[in-house]
Amino acid sequence: MLRLLFWLPFALVVLASSVASAAIVEHSFHVQNLTVRRLCSEQVVTAVNGSLPGPAIRVREGDTLIVHVFNKSPYNLTVHWHGVFQILSAWADGPNMITQCPIPPGGKYTYKFKLLQQEGTLWWHAHSSWLRATVYGALIIRPRSGHPYPFPKPDKEVPILLGEWWNANVLDVESQALATGGPPNISDAYTINGLPGDLYNCSENRIFKLKVQKGKTYLLRIINAALNNQLFFKIANHKMTVVAVDASYTVPYITDVVVTGPGQTVDVLLATDQEVGSYYMAANAYVSAAGVEFDNTTTRGIVVYEDAPTSVTPIMPLLPAFNDTPTAHKFFTNITGLAGGLTGFQSHGKSMSACL
Numbered sequence: 001m002l003r004l005l006f007w008l009p010f011a012l013v014v015l016a017s018s019v020a021s022a023a024i025v026e027h028s029f030h031v032q033n034l035t036v037r038r039l040c041s042e043q044v045v046t047a048v049n050g051s052l053p054g055p056a057i058r059v060r061e062g063d064t065l066i067v068h069v070f071n072k073s074p075y076n077l078t079v080h081w082h083g084v085f086q087i088l089s090a091w092a093d094g095p096n097m098i099t100q101c102p103i104p105p106g107g108k109y110t111y112k113f114k115l116l117q118q119e120g121t122l123w124w125h126a127h128s129s130w131l132r133a134t135v136y137g138a139l140i141i142r143p144r145s146g147h148p149y150p151f152p153k154p155d156k157e158v159p160i161l162l163g164e165w166w167n168a169n170v171l172d173v174e175s176q177a178l179a180t181g182g183p184p185n186i187s188d189a190y191t192i193n194g195l196p197g198d199l200y201n202c203s204e205n206r207i208f209k210l211k212v213q214k215g216k217t218y219l220l221r222i223i224n225a226a227l228n229n230q231l232f233f234k235i236a237n238h239k240m241t242v243v244a245v246d247a248s249y250t251v252p253y254i255t256d257v258v259v260t261g262p263g264q265t266v267d268v269l270l271a272t273d274q275e276v277g278s279y280y281m282a283a284n285a286y287v288s289a290a291g292v293e294f295d296n297t298t299t300r301g302i303v304v305y306e307d308a309p310t311s312v313t314p315i316m317p318l319l320p321a322f323n324d325t326p327t328a329h330k331f332f333t334n335i336t337g338l339a340g341g342l343t344g345f346q347s348h349g350k351s352m353s354a355c356l
């Protein structure tokens, strides 16, 4: 009895802290026209809160997310929370005309759901016509407070959103394809965090720069937000350790190339263990089907070490050929799930099968 009385307060504290750790995270999205200059021309796009990509949402596993979407764009649209389990909240999933009617121009809709039993990187995007080409952003789910990652804590976390860009209104590209019955026009560029990089005309200065310090570890949350293409992603001279895919932890897997399909995410640890300098990160298409037309351009950004000489040209990684299926196959088949990886979830005494 004495023992029980002694432990009871501790048990209550533990219980209270695990309950208190689930927060309500509330945001507003203002979807509206945005005029941006990419490649050699200006283009009006639809975007959230005037930024491309849109704002990153950060939550912890167990949190409730509330997002008020104000549609100030000229188009019907919805927002989809890509990869979220939506346990007992299927109506908040977002596919247009599947779980909801579109939000009309001038309308508002509130999404409310819990992030349960998954940790890592997911993303959100418009789920009506091709608007997701510019209406997208990261959804980052960290473990509950007090629960560590199943890998050494990184010094910094950086979302890397790979996108696809058209020198056109994407709705026109889509409707033209529907009207003619032909394949849609291929994109004019790929982007890293909204920027095509210096391999494209007029884009020398629109390049994503990641400033790093030597001897640190960075968690890159790589999201393939492209509409149509699988992509290879490499960083010159650096290896990456894959630790999660689609908000599921993996057995750490060391690789010099990441391969992702549209909609997929890959979390990697990047150790800045090379000589102080500048290194390109780059992405290009992986296309396995023969004879299809595709965007075969290359987007790149730069990883710049602190104190790197500015006069030196960054080192470029050697990218796989577009049809390098052995490399893609090796990457995909070598990824395995990490048993018991979801630390916070496990400590709540449930198993994954409980939600299937």
Ligand SMILES: *[C@@H]1O[C@H](CO)[C@@H](O)[C@H](O)[C@H]1NC(C)=O
Pocket (backbone or CB within 6 Å): 027, 028, 029, 030, 049, 055
């Ligand atoms: C989006 O913009 C609105 C209006 O400026 C602002 O209130 C809101 O906090 C922004 N949302 C995010 C997620 O940054």
Ligand SMILES: *[C@@H]1O[C@H](CO)[C@@H](O)[C@H](O)[C@H]1NC(C)=O
Pocket (backbone or CB within 6 Å): 033, 044, 074
């Ligand atoms: C937004 O852009 C579309 C397409 O370019 C245009 O038709 C519409 O008038 C614009 N709306 C506003 C409010 O600027």
Ligand SMILES: *[C@@H]1O[C@H](CO)[C@@H](O)[C@H](O)[C@H]1NC(C)=O
Pocket (backbone or CB within 6 Å): 076, 101, 102, 104
């Ligand atoms: C917008 O959605 C409504 C249904 O909610 C539909 O009646 C209307 O035709 C749609 N408008 C366009 C331009 O697709």
Ligand SMILES: *[C@@H]1O[C@H](CO)[C@@H](O)[C@H](O)[C@H]1NC(C)=O
Pocket (backbone or CB within 6 Å): 167, 168, 169, 172, 173, 176, 185
């Ligand atoms: C699609 O590509 C063709 C050929 O380059 C071009 O003439 C047409 O304007 C493009 N369509 C759109 C909607 O950009």
Ligand SMILES: *[C@@H]1O[C@H](CO)[C@@H](O)[C@H](O)[C@H]1NC(C)=O
Pocket (backbone or CB within 6 Å): 199, 200, 201, 297
């Ligand atoms: C850049 O412009 C030149 C000249 O117009 C053209 O030949 C080349 O294909 C363009 N490069 C890209 C990547 O668009």
Ligand SMILES: *[C@@H]1O[C@H](CO)[C@@H](O)[C@H](O)[C@H]1NC(C)=O
Pocket (backbone or CB within 6 Å): 296
């Ligand atoms: C990309 O495609 C163009 C034609 O669409 C072709 O001329 C060029 O050789 C291709 N480049 C690569 C690297 O495959």
Ligand SMILES: *[C@@H]1O[C@H](CO)[C@@H](O)[C@H](O)[C@H]1NC(C)=O
Pocket (backbone or CB within 6 Å): 329, 330, 331, 333, 334
């Ligand atoms: C997986 O990686 C190992 C090396 O880590 C390699 O030997 C093996 O061939 C790879 N699997 C495939 C299917 O390529």
